[in-house]
Amino acid sequence: xxxxxxxxxxxxxxxxxxxxxxxxxxxxxxxxxxxxxxxxxxxxxxxxxxxxxxxxxxxxxxxxxxxxxxxxxxxxxxxxxxxxxxxxxxxxxxxxxxxxxxxxxxxxxxxxxxxxxxxxxxxxxxxxxxxxxxxxxxxxxxxxxxxxxxxxxxxxxxxxxxxxxxxxxxxxxxxxxxxxxxxxxxxxxxxxxxxxxxxxxxxxxxxxxxxxxxxxxxxxxxxxxxxxxxxxxxxxxxxxxxxxxxxxxxxxxxxxxxxxxxxxxxxxxxxxxxxxxxxxxxx
Amino acid sequence: xxxxxxxxxxxxxxxxxxxxxxxxxxxxxxxxxxxxxxxxxxxxxxxxxxxxxxxxxxxxxxxxxxxxxxxxxxxxxxxxxxxxxxxxxxxxxxxxxxxxxxxxxxxxxxxxxxxxxxxxxxxxxxxxxxxxxxxxxxxxxxxxxxxxxxxxxxxxxxxxxxxxxxxxxxxxxxxxxxxxxxxxxxxxxxxxxxxxxxxxxxxxxxxxxxxxxxxxxxxxxxxxxxxxxxxxxxxxxxxxxxxxxxxxxxxxxxxxxxxxxxxxxxxxxxxxxxxxxxxxxxxxxxxxxxxxxxxxxxxxxxxxxxxxxxxxxxxxxxxxxx
Numbered sequence: 272x273x274x275x276x277x278x279x280x281x282x283x284x285x286x287x288x289x290x291x292x293x294x295x296x297x298x299x300x301x302x303x304x305x306x307x308x309x310x311x312x313x314x315x316x317x318x319x320x321x322x323x324x325x326x327x328x329x330x331x332x333x334x335x336x337x338x339x340x341x342x343x344x345x346x347x348x349x350x351x352x353x354x355x356x357x358x359x360x361x362x363x364x365x366x367x368x369x370x371x372x373x374x375x376x377x378x379x380x381x382x383x384x385x386x387x388x389x390x391x392x393x394x395x396x397x398x399x400x401x402x403x404x405x406x407x408x409x410x411x412x413x414x415x416x417x418x419x420x421x422x423x424x425x426x427x428x429x430x431x432x433x434x435x436x437x438x439x440x441x442x443x444x445x446x447x448x449x450x451x452x453x454x455x456x457x458x459x460x461x462x463x464x465x466x467x468x469x470x471x472x473x474x475x476x477x478x479x480x481x482x483x484x485x486x487x488x489x490x491x492x493x494x495x496x497x498x499x500x501x502x503x504x505x506x507x508x509x510x511x512x513x514x515x516x517x518x519x520x521x522x523x524x525x526x527x528x529x530x531x532x533x534x535x536x537x538x539x540x541x542x543x544x545x546x547x548x549x550x551x552x553x554x
Numbered sequence: 555x556x557x558x559x560x561x562x563x564x565x566x567x568x569x570x571x572x573x574x575x576x577x578x579x580x581x582x583x584x585x586x587x588x589x590x591x592x593x594x595x596x597x598x599x600x601x602x603x604x605x606x607x608x609x610x611x612x613x614x615x616x617x618x619x620x621x622x623x624x625x626x627x628x629x630x631x632x633x634x635x636x637x638x639x640x641x642x643x644x645x646x647x648x649x650x651x652x653x654x655x656x657x658x659x660x661x662x663x664x665x666x667x668x669x670x671x672x673x674x675x676x677x678x679x680x681x682x683x684x685x686x687x688x689x690x691x692x693x694x695x696x697x698x699x700x701x702x703x704x705x706x707x708x709x710x711x712x713x714x715x716x717x718x719x720x721x722x723x724x725x726x727x728x729x730x731x732x733x734x735x736x737x738x739x740x741x742x743x744x745x746x747x748x749x750x751x752x753x754x755x756x757x758x759x760x761x762x763x764x765x766x767x768x769x770x771x772x773x774x775x776x777x778x779x780x781x782x783x784x785x786x787x788x789x790x791x792x793x794x795x796x797x798x799x800x801x802x803x804x805x806x807x808x809x810x811x812x813x814x815x816x817x818x819x820x821x822x823x824x825x826x827x828x829x830x831x832x833x834x835x836x837x838x839x840x841x842x843x844x845x846x847x848x849x850x851x852x853x854x855x856x857x858x859x860x861x862x863x864x865x866x867x868x869x870x871x872x873x874x875x876x
Contacts, residue, residue, distance in 0.1 A: 329632065330632060330633050330634050331632060331633070332633060332634075336632065338629075378660065378661075379660075379661050379662055380660065380662065387632050387661075388628055388629070388632070388657055388661045388663070389656050389657065389660045389661045390656070391656070392652050392655075392656045394621075395621075395625050395652075395653055395656060395657050396625075397625070398621070398622045398623075398624070398625020398626050398628075398629065398653075398657070399625045399626070399628050399629040399632075399657055400629060401622075401625070401626050401629060402625065402626035402627060402628060402629020402630040402631075402632070402637070403629035403630070403632045403633060404629070405614065405626070405629070405630060406629065406630045406631075406632060406633030406634070406635050407633060409590070409611070409612065409633070409635065410633050410634070412633070428621070429619075429621040429622055429625065429653070432617075432619035432621055432622035433619075433622045433625065433626075435617070435619070436616055436617070436619065436622055436626070439617075440614060
């Protein structure tokens with residue numbers, strides 16, 4: 272795969288952000304905040320880091336796999352899957368509408384290419400990623416498994432069952448990231464249920480922990496994922512604390528939980544799109 | 555008492571159905587290299603040790619973390635593995651319902667949920683562990699196949715057969731030593747009811763441990779001149795509705811017998827089928843909206859009305875309602 276330049280990747284990010292806003296606006300439903308915040312991460316994965324085939328094979332043998340645990344940020348995933356060739360961008364129009372493959376939360380039942388397990392009920396994705404990583408080891412498949420969780424999601428007990436399990440079984444072909452944006456539905460995480468020192472917690476569970484200070488800087492996101500890969504293969508999984516700004520890219524949405532699950536109205540959409548260049552052509 | 559009865563099926567040995575699972579699991583592991591195992595700190599109780607010893611690389615001890623185990627099992631299917639999860643029936647269902655629902659059933663994952671110590675016959679551990687709602691919970695999930703075999707041999711056969719079935723399966727078995735009355739190396743066809751005894755006055759549809767109680771009940775009823783048809787429903791979902799309706803067309807009344815709540819169990823499934831197609835009187839043997847308690851399995855079955863004597867009474871009542 273030919274490497275994209277930083278400028279090219281940034282251009283993809285701008286288009287993905289337009290897609291997210293337009294999808295959520297069209298159905299007046301969905302989760303724009305963390306979708307916007309995680310845009311650089313998804314673009315880095317699918318346009319730079321992961322080896323993946325667009326002729327979708329659910330078993331993904333010989334490919335890198337990605338699992339989204341915080342399934343409510345489906346808009347960014349759908350946009351990036353589509354923009355990276357899994358399905359026609361026209362289908363983004365159907366997001367959250369009846370008879371669509373683009374369900375509110377990711378699902379397999381409708382056969383959308385790129386989705387391997389349903390998610391949305393929180394806390395489950397890391398366990399699935401561990402299983403998939405173990406299957407890769409059993410198959411002698413040296414490709415990697417990636418997972419993304421939310422920071423609010425760290426309040427689920429199953430996360431910590433999985434956190435304990437992966438180092439115990441030497442799952443060293445897995446890079447899990449946490450979108451640390453400090454926000455959840457009811458407010459800042461420190462007020463809702465304080466997560467305290469996530470780095471210390473994950474290290475205590477036996478993971479190699481790295482920190483991406485600015486998860487909205489595509490160069491830094493890629494550098495972090497490269498660093499994470501360098502730490503694999505030594506018996507430990509890697510945890511990447513990916514600091515992002517919820518709502519990044521749209522001035523009135525940034526840094527607040529208020530746009531967690533709220534769609535912009537016509538005026539707000541126009542304002543937001545005015546801040547994001549149309550680089551690859553709107554669907 | 556049952557020894558003096560002329561039962562149509564007999565036994566020379568008793569064994570726990572969980573051992574049928576353990577032996578079947580080892581055998582299917584030898585046959586199919588994609589079969590892998592996961593267990594939540596109950597390897598001895600589930601009889602998974604032989605598989606673990608033979609295939610250590612294909613077996614994952616996950617500790618006391620059932621939710622994570624279900625998720626891992628879902629993940630292992632991505633790459634073609636056929637995971638068998640092992641823990642008690644309570645921790646295989648109620649504790650992890652949402653994990654099964656989202657990561658396995660809705661995601662159409664080829665996971666075999668193997669659940670031991672189901673029902674009252676767990677005995678002394680009491681109601682915290684004696685789940686009587688698991689069949690209902692699993693039955694309600696779209697895509698899920700639900701199997702409850704009756705003895706060691708049938709459990710072993712089912713354990714081997716489910717590896718060749720693509721899709722999620724709930725396989726339920728138990729702890730007590732129980733008569734082995736079905737043939738060794740029997741074929742096991744998922745979704746196909748087994749007519750064990752032909753008769754004309756009443757149909758007994760039984761599942762799990764209560765199939766043996768139904769075998770005994772048939773002999774008791776035969777002594778009184780009542781002709782009983784006994785059908786072994788090892789697969790509760792999908793239900794063999796054709797076999798159910800064919801039998802009922804002949805006998806005109808029904809008793810269902812299961813080690814489960816009335817709500818959500820085999821009796822419910824049969825009743826739905828009958829109401830929609832061919833309504834006839836039906837009596838239910840099962841637990842009536844209550845939790846279990848500590849005690850010896852046989853004593854518990856008697857106290858809660860789940861034995862041959864109660865099946866006999868229910869059969870007579872069903873016949874009288876025709």
